[in-house]
Amino acid sequence: MIVDGLVWAVGMGVLGAVVFAAIGLVSGTDETATLAPITLLVVLLGTPPAGVLTFFIAGAVSKHMTHAIPTTLLGIPGDTTAVPLLDDATALRRLGAPHIALRKALAGGLLAALIAVPISVGIAALLAPLAGPLKLAAPFVFLVAAVFVGYFSPGRWASVLAIAPFALLVAALNGLATAALGTPLSISFFLGIAIGPLVVDLLVATSRSGRQTLPRSGTRTVWLAPDLGAGGRWFPNPLTILSRRQAVTTAVAAGVTSTTFMLSPVAATVLAGEIVGARIRHPYRRLTTLMAVKNGTTESTYLAETLIPLVAFGLPLSPVAAGPAAALFNAPPVYTVHGPGGGVHNLHSLLQPWQFLVYGLVGVVIAGVAAYPFAMRYARAASAWASRTISHEALIGAFAALIAVVSWYEGGLLGLAVSVSIGAVGGLANRVLGMTSGVQFMAYYVAVLSVPLLLH
Amino acid sequence: MSTTPPARQDDSGQPRDPARSPDASHADPSPEELPYRIVWNDAVDPRQLSLSIALCVAIGLPAFLVSRAVLAGVLHQPALAGGYALLIGLVGCVLGAAVCARLFPPKRALAEGPETDRAAALAELESLGGTAEEFAALPRDVQGELRALGLAPDAMPVPDAPPASEVLPVPEARS
Numbered sequence: 001m002i003v004d005g006l007v008w009a010v011g012m013g014v015l016g017a018v019v020f021a022a023i024g025l026v027s028g029t030d031e032t033a034t035l036a037p038i039t040l041l042v043v044l045l046g047t048p049p050a051g052v053l054t055f056f057i058a059g060a061v062s063k064h065m066t067h068a069i070p071t072t073l074l075g076i077p078g079d080t081t082a083v084p085l086l087d088d089a090t091a092l093r094r095l096g097a098p099h100i101a102l103r104k105a106l107a108g109g110l111l112a113a114l115i116a117v118p119i120s121v122g123i124a125a126l127l128a129p130l131a132g133p134l135k136l137a138a139p140f141v142f143l144v145a146a147v148f149v150g151y152f153s154p155g156r157w158a159s160v161l162a163i164a165p166f167a168l169l170v171a172a173l174n175g176l177a178t179a180a181l182g183t184p185l186s187i188s189f190f191l192g193i194a195i196g197p198l199v200v201d202l203l204v205a206t207s208r209s210g211r212q213t214l215p216r217s218g219t220r221t222v223w224l225a226p227d228l229g230a231g232g233r234w235f236p237n238p239l240t241i242l243s244r245r246q247a248v249t250t251a252v253a254a255g256v257t258s259t260t261f262m263l264s265p266v267a268a269t270v271l272a273g274e275i276v277g278a279r280i281r282h283p284y285r286r287l288t289t290l291m292a293v294k295n296g297t298t299e300s301t302y303l304a305e306t307l308i309p310l311v312a313f314g315l316p317l318s319p320v321a322a323g324p325a326a327a328l329f330n331a332p333p334v335y336t337v338h339g340p341g342g343g344v345h346n347l348h349s350l351l352q353p354w355q356f357l358v359y360g361l362v363g364v365v366i367a368g369v370a371a372y373p374f375a376m377r378y379a380r381a382a383s384a385w386a387s388r389t390i391s392h393e394a395l396i397g398a399f400a401a402l403i404a405v406v407s408w409y410e411g412g413l414l415g416l417a418v419s420v421s422i423g424a425v426g427g428l429a430n431r432v433l434g435m436t437s438g439v440q441f442m443a444y445y446v447a448v449l450s451v452p453l454l455l456h
Numbered sequence: 457m458s459t460t461p462p463a464r465q466d467d468s469g470q471p472r473d474p475a476r477s478p479d480a481s482h483a484d485p486s487p488e489e490l491p492y493r494i495v496w497n498d499a500v501d502p503r504q505l506s507l508s509i510a511l512c513v514a515i516g517l518p519a520f521l522v523s524r525a526v527l528a529g530v531l532h533q534p535a536l537a538g539g540y541a542l543l544i545g546l547v548g549c550v551l552g553a554a555v556c557a558r559l560f561p562p563k564r565a566l567a568e569g570p571e572t573d574r575a576a577a578l579a580e581l582e583s584l585g586g587t588a589e590e591f592a593a594l595p596r597d598v599q600g601e602l603r604a605l606g607l608a609p610d611a612m613p614v615p616d617a618p619p620a621s622e623v624l625p626v627p628e629a630r631s
Binding site for chain 2: 391
């Protein structure tokens with residue numbers, strides 16, 4: 001049983017690391033839009049819980065490593081979570097040291113990931129006694145969490161106010177789907193929220209008046225920094241890449257942020273960057289320390305936000321848990337947060353805390369063995385290959401088709417229509433109001449868990 | 457830095473910079489030379505994008521629907537048909553993307569070569585506040601990193617560094 005779990009864990013971990021290391025190279029891919037649907041697919045195909053967990057952890061950590069490559073070498077954010085690193089990476093690029101930026105970021109990320117898993121599982125164990133009362137109060141907790149996440153999104157009060165119409169839209173569409181199909185939909189809603197920004201861009205591109213608002217562009221010139229060698233070793237030791245102070249600062253920042261699970265990773269990263277950056281005078285030292293600390297904080301917050309709610313409550317009570325990691329909590333019919341008896345049936349109930357610790361570390365180690373040396377060594381060749389061969393048209397085409405297939409799998413044509421409708425409304429709310437997909441995921445849970453109670 | 461010969465600064469000045477910086481590609485002159493649009497954070501040809509989406513959906517969705525219909529009849533456990541069909545549909549999506557990547561090349565051009573020479577990098581470092589006095593205040597391991605990158609200030613004699621020849625303004629000094 002344990003051996004079986006470990007075999008699945010390692011196998012799926014390697015698969016996740018390879019798949020997401022490749023996806024991370026393609027700049028501009030959105031975290032939620034890639035991790036959520038593909039993890040969902042892995043769950044729906046019947047992968048055992050250990051395999052699902054390592055797939056997600058190895059995938060997320062690998063993606064964070066390879067997406068640092070376009071961020072540091074090409075000057076394009078590899079992902080939405082890489083945006084806070086961009087200014088510092090650009091400054092180091094202008095100093096002719098993009099490869100140093102990359103190595104510091106990778107070393108900080110790996111160090112933080114190794115620290116974050118045990119700390120967040122430990123915090124979750126401390127919070128677990130609260131799980132019982134919390135589950136009874138879940139509908140209201142989600143309401144509060146939605147308001148909290150909304151307030152800290154770029155839209156502030158607009159996002160909070162928009163929770164009501166958005167949740168009502170979800171409830172109405174779900175009612176329609178239940179009437180037509182006999183069961184409610186959920187995957188289609190997830191996908192719609194995740195790819196909202198893409199749906200809006202595509203709609204705007206087809207609008208005769210709207211098209212003018214999309215920025216024009218010629219062939220984009222992407223400057224690629226020269227390769228300066230990775231230094232002989234196959235596994236560059238993160239502790240020798242970082243200076244001693246950098247390693248300590250990164251470890252402390254990662255340890256502290258591993259205990260939080262309500263801030264978004266971007267917010268935690270910006271905050272940690274402000275605190276650390278203000279104390280270092282020399283620009284080179286400040287920039288390289290920021291690369292390590294910021295990338296490390298993104299990693300540790302990300303893992304804590306996934307693992308703490310998962311291990312302690314089984315309810316997706318954080319922006320990451322409700323977004324990219326959503327399929328670990330809720331992927332009907334395999335996993336569910338509101339089963340027939342009102343119970344949670346997902347990784348939380350299927351794995352013990354020690355298993356989370358072991359498989360979580362297995363995921364991080366696999367990413368460290370597969371993606372980390374690869375990113376350290378072949379960073380330049382890989383970004384050159386990705387920007388020369390994978391056109392953005394092909395990437396968008398693949399995602400459009402993926403959404404069509406998966407939503408059709410859940411609800412036929414109606415599922416697809418729900419995905420596109422939610423994508424259009426959610427994407428507009430994201431762009432116009434600053435209501436991020438995290439707020440929208442929370443609003444979805446409000447619609448499913450809180451609205452029915454409020455109506456009765 | 458004040459020691460930099462003016463010729464070097466000209467060499468690394470305005471004319472070459474816009475082409476190198478990815479941010480500068482937005483601010484280009486004539487509209488007819490800008491046939492692409494930025495969709496989902498990167499440049500695409502709108503017509504090719506429509507074709508690409510149509511092609512990928514036309515491969516992925518039928519792959520899923522047909523294999524589900526076939527598998528439902530063949531498998532002993534028809535409940536699994538959906539799951540396997542989903543996998544086949546996903547393979548269809550990836551195949552579609554591979555075809556599209558062949559048909560429609562990326563709208564990016566790679567510019568390579570040294571981005572900044574050492575003089576420009578040093579000037580940049582100083583403008584950010586990396587003066588010689590600040591350098592002297594750094595711990596030795598950070599000083600060592602900067603020296604390896606050729607970013608240690610020339611004017612700053614460091615006890616354990618070999619003088620003059622090591623710190624000449626040669627771009628190759630970075631490695």
